[in-house]
Amino acid sequence: MIGFLSTAGAGEPSFWLPSQSSTIAQRVDSIWEFILWLSVFFFALVVVLGARFALKYRAARGQGTQATTDHNTILEVVWTVIPTILVVILFWVGFRTYIDMSTPPENAYEIQVTGQKWQWLFTYPNGYVDENLHAPVDTDVVLVMTSEDVIHSMFIPAFRTKQDVVPGRYSKLWFNATETGEFDIYCAEYCGTSHSDMLAKAVIHPQDEFEPWLAEASNLHGRFPPVEIGEMYYKRFGCKQCHSLDSAPGIGPTFQGLFGTMERLTDGSSVLVDENYIRESILNPQAKVTEGYAPVMPTFQGRFNDQDITAIIEFIKSVE
Amino acid sequence: MTDSHGSEGHPAHLQHHFDNDRQQFSASKLGMWLFLATEILLFAGLFVAYAVYRSNHPEIFIYASQFLDTTLGGINTMVLLLSSFTMAWGVRAAQLGQKKLLVSLLAITLLGGFGFLGIKYVEYEAKWKHGLLWGVNFNPASHDDHGEDAGHAAVEAEEVAPAPVVTEAVTPEGLKFEPTVVPPSATGPAGTVEPDDGVDHDTGVQPENVQIFFGIYFLMTGLHGIHVLVGMSLIFWILLKSMGGAYGPKYFTPVDLVGLYWHLVDLIWIFLFPLLYLIH
């Protein structure tokens, strides 16, 4: 049975806290325990005294007054000074650890994070994008995060760390995981309908298995059929923010039944939506803009290779 | 009804729960000062927003403030100061029981209010025509219809002069409008771009996010304008009452309190004017 005042350790949660799986977690937990004991002491003091007085001095209804002293300056000073000293200590230890939590070490492995309604996207140095956070154990990892829409907050309980993800700026969060395994990632800042489903996993690999994993994962074309890869890109690269799959109006034309149709362009001419047109629209979106839409699509030149584009074309073909 | 004004020794203006005039007057005055404190704090929020954005982006403020008309702003400052003076004099007149003087001073003060709002309207309209607005509505290109409306020629003369700069400056990197929309004639000859306060501004390149300045400008002056309106209604109210001879040496609390309010409105403008108009 987990004791009320037991300590969390690596891999084993305590009564109060989840498993202790980062270097920072151990330090945070020792502060946690210090405050917990302090609180238990003062709580017991107040409750024991309060209950004891209430029972011991309890009197029948209709009492006159009880004359005793109504102030004692020494006592007042004592119970002002003792809490003051204690909170100064608390402040200091909390601040010290916080500074280390908020300062990413140099040469940390960097992963870009994007928060959007309602998913996390993790972009690795080689450009590969994943919906979960993968990292090697015993390694400093820094997340450079921003949001596409509203404020989100990256929260990894097992690492005792959390940082808001704000549109229009970058924020950083770092950790050094001390054990391998899967840990929960939550969005902690309320962001709308599916706020509570904006989940991900932090998957911590043994050090020598991380790079092989990344190489394997990045090789999408070896693992998935093109249509599935196209769909993945559609979700991860922001296509779905503007192009619907169900004829719903958006900032760009819907993909539903798009392939093979004739589109009227802003200059009055028409074009057949075929492989070449889609390819051109991805690499040079402003070249031929469909009538009724603003020329706002960013180029994906340099972000997709030929294989990727083929996959996207196959996906668009499949949306009927 | 339940607020029964007493019988003996309780004059009509003295409420039943006060012992005497002095107590009632000092209570009212303290209440008014507290209310003024809340007003200042209301504006304080905007001043803080101003301070935050100005310290983060001084270039926006230096660039954008040149589009405000210092002359009109200066005249408005004088108008308000003058009306504050007549208001203060009016309080004195009420205390001394000079009814006629009080009425005419209040009337002048009220006129001052109208003058201020009139000039403010002229300024707003010019901004509106030139698209010098807040947020998404910031679109300096829209000034190219100027000249079509001859009725506002005077306004144009005051306000248009710096406007062409915007177009010129925006064109290379402006995000908010398409360069092609602006006919070349609208950008005007380079000679006219000098702002009319005669100070040599570096009008070079328009910084990003100039709309932030105009958002703050309209919020601050707009909220202040609403306060001017409220102050004018109050002055109008005591003007009517004073024509009926309601105030004299024994009872002049409303005049005193409205006076305080009007001074506050004046004071806020005294801060707004340099903060918005006189930035270099």
Add this chain to the structure above:
Amino acid sequence: MSTAATTRDSNYLNVTKGALSWLLTLDHKRIGILYLVSILSSFFLGGMMAMLIRTELLTPGDTIMTADQYNQVFTLHGAIMIFLFIIPGIPAALGNFVLPLMLGAKDVAFPRLNLLSWWLWITGAFIAVASILINAVDTGWTFYTPYSTTTGTSVTLIVTGVFILGFSSILTGLNFIVTIHKLRPKGMTWFKMPLLLWGLYSTAIIQVLATPVLGITLLLLAMERIMGIGIFDAALGGDPVLFQHFFWFYSHPAVYIMILPAMGVISELISVFSRKHIFGYKFIAFSSIAIAVFSFLVWGHHMFTSGQSELVNMIFSALTFSVSIPSAIKVFNWLATMYKGRIQLDTPMLYALSFLFLFTIGGLTGLFLATLATDIHLHDTYFIVAHFHYVMFGGTVIAFLGGLHYWWPKMTGKMYNEKLGRIACLILFVGFNVTFFTQFVMGSRGMPRRYFHYQEEFTSLNQLSSLGSYIMAVAFFMIAGYLLHSLAKGRKAPANPWGANSLEWHTTSPPPFDNFDGREMQGVDPYDYTGWKYDESIEGYVPVGGGDGSRDSR
């Protein structure tokens, strides 16, 4: 005014009749009752929302509603409880009734403003509640940008309502400050005021100084939505986090608007029911002022994870700890007041003891949150939810209930059933701890707040918490039942059932229209109970030497 003989049967409740005589009354006591009815209705509404939330959270998946409905329900629970119930709760309802009586005055300084304040409350409440019916609101009560500027729900409407409610709050605060400054009777120096008045005074200062900032914040938010002004919009060069600074600059002091009057009530209750002079009067009084001052300096502790600089976080953490000291001083003084007293465990005292217990937990858990390193983990989890419910509910609502029971005889002239009162208090106490203590555990284990779905591992804790909330509901229905029953069938209340000595107990229950039948009241030591003795026949206290009890005017 001096027709004392004829007013014996005439009191403020029956002096005039008809709905209009209430709706347009300038009498602070009637306005207090109007407020009481209004805020209790809001409390009922907010409580229903809470029940819906707890019922939804019985299972990890969908239970009784959709995610969007859930978001609307918790938003309304928060907005209603905070803006409609707990901020006006003690000051506007109990305070309005009691404050002039405690001062021996006939009314507050500005009775018309007082009535206006209530009507503003009604208007604001109506608009806020109308926003539920029109298009709901799903931002959470904190209205964080940019979510609040982009969501399709009626944010602008509810913000307008809250803006008006803010004015109501300002007017009440302004009225109280002036009343305390200008209408104290002869002999009542600042340090002879009952401590509740110190509590209300410091509260009023915060109301007057902080609420305007909420006003401008909400105005900016509305402008952002209506006109796209861009101050909080990152795409237009604005800063969404600036909103949080503005919002908490009001909303953190607002927490003290809620708790300071509660502490005042507790100071009264503990002294009266210990039959003993309050211990350390000046320390308690000054700690209220200290809390009011500190309250303006700590707003940034809501934003430790928002990305503000380390230096800013350090300063706010340090300042936040400073608030804990005056709070601790109060708790120790209350304990010292009980020491060697003659403690009567009547219902109001049971609430005071509950307060002591719950507020201590609320305060101590605050230490985890003021400490930067631990707050990072706990921020935006259920630990926060539990913490502020311990302070706001375990603190303020419990004190409000204690005060309500304490002044009920004075307000209504009727005694409630004491036995039921004690039982309900105990049930409430148990239900409260079951509901919210479990939430500390969920939170520290990592369950974020405002979650519609949650992980399987939190199921049993959530179910326990929901069970607790049903227990609390039972207690509240009991309280409502016996209080309403007392109106019809209750024993007639004596003028001074508890043997207290602050001036409101020196007049009849309920008081006459002008409070003291025209008597000129003098300041007394409110915690000197030697002038009263118990009279078995009326089950209340009478002055030792006969008369009206106001002779001990030193």
